[in-house]
Amino acid sequence: xxxxxxxxxxxxxxxxxxxxxxxxxxxxxxxxxxxxxxxxxxxxxxxxxxxxxxxxxxxxxxxxxxxxxxxxxxxxxxxxxxxxxxxxxxxxxxxxxxxxxxxxxxxxxxxx
Amino acid sequence: xxxxxxxxxxxxxxxxxxxxxxxxxxxxxxxxxxxxxxxxxxxxxxxxxxxxxxxxxxxxxxxxxxxxxxxxxxxxxxxxxxxxxxxxxxxxxxxxxxxxxxxxxxxxxx
Numbered sequence: 001x002x003x004x005x006x007x008x009x010x011x012x013x014x015x016x017x018x019x020x021x022x023x024x025x026x027x028x029x030x031x032x033x034x035x036x037x038x039x040x041x042x043x044x045x046x047x048x049x050x051x052x053x054x055x056x057x058x059x060x061x062x063x064x065x066x067x068x069x070x071x072x073x074x075x076x077x078x079x080x081x082x083x084x085x086x087x088x089x090x091x092x093x094x095x096x097x098x099x100x101x102x103x104x105x106x107x108x109x110x111x112x
Numbered sequence: 113x114x115x116x117x118x119x120x121x122x123x124x125x126x127x128x129x130x131x132x133x134x135x136x137x138x139x140x141x142x143x144x145x146x147x148x149x150x151x152x153x154x155x156x157x158x159x160x161x162x163x164x165x166x167x168x169x170x171x172x173x174x175x176x177x178x179x180x181x182x183x184x185x186x187x188x189x190x191x192x193x194x195x196x197x198x199x200x201x202x203x204x205x206x207x208x209x210x211x212x213x214x215x216x217x218x219x220x221x222x
Contacts, residue, residue, distance in 0.1 A: 002154065033210075043155070043200060045210035056208035090154055097208060098144075103154035 003027065004093050004104035012110045018079040021107045025072055025093030031055070032074040033094075033101060034066055038087035049074055050097055081111045114139045116203050116213035124219045129191050133216045135201035136183040145177055145184045148200040150215070155200060158186070191220045 003026035013019055025032050034046040036059075045058035049068035060066075063081075068074040078085060088108050092101040116137045125131055137145065144162040148155035159168045161177035161184060168175050172191075177184045188195055198215040 002156075035210075042214050043202075043212040045202075045212070048208055058209050100157050100160070103156070105153055 002102040002104060004029075004091060004102050006089075006091050006104040006107050008107060009105070010108045010110075012112065013081060014112055015081055015083060017081050017111075018077065019081065019109065021076040021078070021089050021091075021109075023074045023076070023091030023093075023104060025074070025091075026102055029093035029095050029102075030072065031094045031097050031099075031101075032068055032072070033092040034060075034074070034076050035090040035092065035103075036087045037090060037106075038084075041087075043090075046076070048097075055097065078109070083111050085109065086111045114203065114205070114209075114211045116201060116211050118199075118201055118213035118216050120216060121214060122217045122219075124221065125191055126221050127192055129220075130187065130189045131191060131218060133186040133188075133199050133201075133218070134183065135185070135213055137201075137203040137211070137213075138182065139203035139205050139211055141205040141207065142179070142182075142203055143206045144204045146202045146204060146210075147175055147184070147186050148202070150198045150200055151196075158199075188218075191218075193220050193222055196220045 005024045030051045037043045046060040048056040066076045088106045092103045147158040159175045164179040175186045202212045
């Protein structure tokens with residue numbers, strides 16, 4: 001158990017819908033990272049926050065957005081969902097930037 | 113476009129064998145290379161390599177980075193069935209952008 005929690009564990013929804021994935025970092029970790037892992041694309045970095053501020057952006061679609069709240073938990077919002085958004089979404093946290101990241105168990109999203 | 117390539121994509125060995133996994137990268141403003149092990153679910157961190165030629169070791173695992181030739185290797189000696197997993201490498205640039213390779217699936221047979 002890495003200490004990073006993600007909810008929900010599984011999510012099934014329909015195309016065109018919007019969902020919110022939640023991540024609670026390890027106690028004391030200031031940095032949160034979001035990743036998407038699908039069979040065809042592998043693991044892809046989406047976005048990073050540090051102490052509430054966006055610090056790095058990867059292959060995140062415009063339909064996706066994220067934020068980190070004052071209590072350091074983070075949410076990833078996925079809207080206008082498409083079939084291709086079906087994937088495992090991981091959150092990871094680290095104490096500060098450029099330090100070891102600890103991954104959460106992931107949220108499996110299925111878009112029907 | 114930044115990319116990371118891993119080879120082989122899949123590897124089957126017997127317990128006790130030694131394996132070498134390869135990772136080559138093309139990452140603009142490269143800062144470091146990360147290795148992860150992914151079993152059933154979330155990746156777990158193995159190594160972060162920033163400097164060339166300095167071997168990092170953790171038990172039977174070791175890794176080294178060559179920044180001139182833009183590659184890294186991960187060695188596992190005396191493999192065990194518990195080493196069966198997908199091994200991912202990722203290049204990180206100074207903008208904190210991560211580019212992952214496709215992974216090497218290692219299967220260790222008893």
